[in-house]
Amino acid sequence: MILLERLIEALGSDAVKAAPEDLAAYAFDAYTDGGTPSAIVLPGSTRDVSATVKIARDCGEPIVARGAGTGLCGGAVPTVGGVVLSFARMNRILEFDERNRRARVQPGVINLDLSRHAAASGLFYAPDPSSQQVSTLGGNIATNAGGPHCLSYGTTVNHVLGLEVVDAGGEVFSTSVEDAGYDLTAALVGSEGTLGIVTSAWLRLSELPESVRVSLAAFDDIDSASEAVSAVIAAGILPTALEMMDAVIVRAVEAAFHAGYPTEAAAVLLVENAGLREDVAAAQDAIESIVLQHAARSWRSAESRTERDALWAGRKGAAGATGRIAPNYYTQDVCVPRSKLPQALRAVEAAARANGITVGNVFHAGDGNLHPLLMYDRRDRRQVGAVVETGNEILQCAIELGGTISGEHGIGWEKREAMTRVYSTADLAAMARVRDVFDPAGALNPEKIFPRGARCPEVVPP
Amino acid sequence: MRTARQRVAPESTQALSQMLARCDRNGEKVRIAGGETLAGMGLPPERADVTLLTTGLSGVIANERADLVVAARAGTPVRDVSILLASQGQFVPFDAPRPLDATVGGTLAAGWAGPRRHCYGRARDYVLGSTIVLADGTIARAGGMVVKNVAGYDMSRLYVGSFGTLGVLARANFKTIPLPPKARLFLAPLPERTRERACTQLSTLAIRPSAAFWIDGFHQAIDGDEGPEGRILALLEGSDALLERATLALRSALGRAGVPQTRVIDAGAREAFERVVDAYVACLGERSVTYRLYPLVPDSQRTVIAVEALARRFELRNETILDVMNGDVVARVSDFDSQAFGAKIEAFDDALHESEPRALVVASKHPHRARLRVWGAPPAAIERMRELKARFDPNRTLNPGCFVGGI
């Protein structure tokens, strides 16, 4: 096959994989359905990426970029085949500029590794998706990933200073937020690999705060917890993080991690405040009194670093812990105005109940960003159908509450048809104009983001 | 350049759409004007048949106070939004010069980067959604009213900083943050030779000031009278506890830098800060040009010295605002004699761009501004930018020739 020969010739056999087991390994990301790639390329440099894109173009093969494959919307799935570019080997921190609090990284660097590296200089990388132990910065940039601390620090786009990108023709270009001209950096962040392949990025680092406090509030009903969240925000208090977990999740987490969560609670809030000692104490007090007014049954603050880390480990491992409840789970991701949180959670509950599905909620409450985990068994067709229906009803409810169809996981393959539910043809056409500039042939990650028929050419498998 | 014969101020997005569609069809070029506070940025349009005033599209449309979200029409004065937000203990760090006149849309379109961005981020980082009218009249929405949204491309951020050349912003939605309860300003005269030491001390404080400047000149704009030549101005914002701790640290840092005495202003601290931001665009009639340069913090001293030397070489008067926290430098060069200025400034502009290719002009009423490299050297991705322009505004109807690379 000419594609493989040319790739091997350009990159060496070590960087190209096409054995059936390799193709199978890159067929899926963390979404339920997969596709079959034509080849896997593991580039070691920008030049490799550029060469791969050119060869793929010549052979009429689309390109699907891939980080760690933790994406939840099928964004890294080669739905129409093509070459999967996996960044596992481009995982170096290229420059660390402590004085200017920034770092230049390759896309395959694991999110947490950057913060670990920066800690010695009193710095960290603020966007912290719960998948941060495995997900890559390239994937985070491509999805504009969020995380618990984005409540106070903002999402990935606020922390990207500039990019090096390989375009659909294999040419390299660079962007910087300080440059005069259009903010191409912002257009590329969150574009899910459809506008260009990120080969390196300058990222902003933040200073580690002098003081951090983490507390846990427990509630007897989920309504009170969500009302407390709305009340904290309405009071003009923005904690560093404000996360919610319901009883289903708390029990699963406790069983898995023994993090010290109250298993008899109907819902818990994990509250973090960071900054100046005095300010942190004041914010903790203010939030404590609001949650107690909202019928919290308890409010407990971590007394040590170990206790604090345990509480966070429970939160970040929550999704994984649900394996004890059902063999599979599907994560929905919607965002609603923060004052609508109680209504949204009631709607989630109602949708799950109506469809006979167990739901666990673990999410970025302070942002109004819900993640209902719908538990099911993939082998049971009825359950699969019920999960799809529940997910759909939750999506509709978020739209009706003035929210959006994805807060942080992205549109990918999964939600492309839902785009028409929040955007008009004209809205989508404006996005398509951008796509047409960067990737007129639709060779970069086809079948993603845009609903069928929203733009003209899309590469069709040969 | 032909001046626009016609001035229109549509009062609805629909009316704006109809007006643009008509101009686009008829080949009429449209100059877009908000509060005209940043009229000194960019190039004059190569042709303008119609001036579009966005000020007809004014007012806060949605004030979702409990959600910390606000939406305003593009022609709303920045000050109106800020006053409303402050009354409910919130703010968005627009940091726009002359906020009474500056519009929300103009501030965004110009990609204005304020001095508090090192701690709060830019206005861009607060934009949640937008409505834009494209040259052909298409009304397109992007984003929404929620604080996290990754449904499709971040079109709003692409429009921010596009200088009206991709479309006309009609509305923008913002997230807000709690307004720091207290503000305090420090003002100290600064002898020339202590500048570097003082700036280093300020930029490395553990509790960072939300803004800090070293200023030379700009008396009329900032102090309203003659004062010391060089001075330091630092703004602290936060709780009482923060102010108390930061005050001690700041005083001793300035002491170490050899600054003799410091004045502390509590009442009117933010207003004094705003006067500095106003000065970024203050012109001395037609005989001044203000540049903005973006070195990294460690290099900004060198940049100040280089600009000073150049101004001396061309016998121009030079005034400087050094944004200590972000590192960028505002330099206003002028001459008392406007005739002499015209001849000197072009030579200065050439020489400046040789050493500082990214220097931008941010303020000038100079009649021959078009001869200066007002956007600095073209950015690396200029060809892609041209293609974007061609897709969004193929007839070059909107602000033609005003932007980077003649876009």
Ligand SMILES: Cc1cc2nc3c(=O)[nH]c(=O)nc-3n(C[C@H](O)[C@H](O)[C@H](O)COP(=O)(O)OP(=O)(O)OC[C@H]3O[C@@H](n4cnc5c(N)ncnc54)[C@H](O)[C@@H]3O)c2cc1C
């Ligand atoms: C348990 C769990 C928890 C999670 N928690 C969060 C959370 O808190 N917040 C959140 O936002 N997400 C979360 N996610 C989703 C996921 O981790 C994020 O979307 C993450 O950013 C994906 O990174 P990745 O490296 O796995 O990318 P992948 O899944 O491999 O790819 C994601 C997308 O990015 C594109 N891409 C990857 N690399 C590049 C590149 N170099 N250039 C261009 N495009 C590229 C791909 O084509 C694809 O469209 C979670 C997922 C799991 C499984």
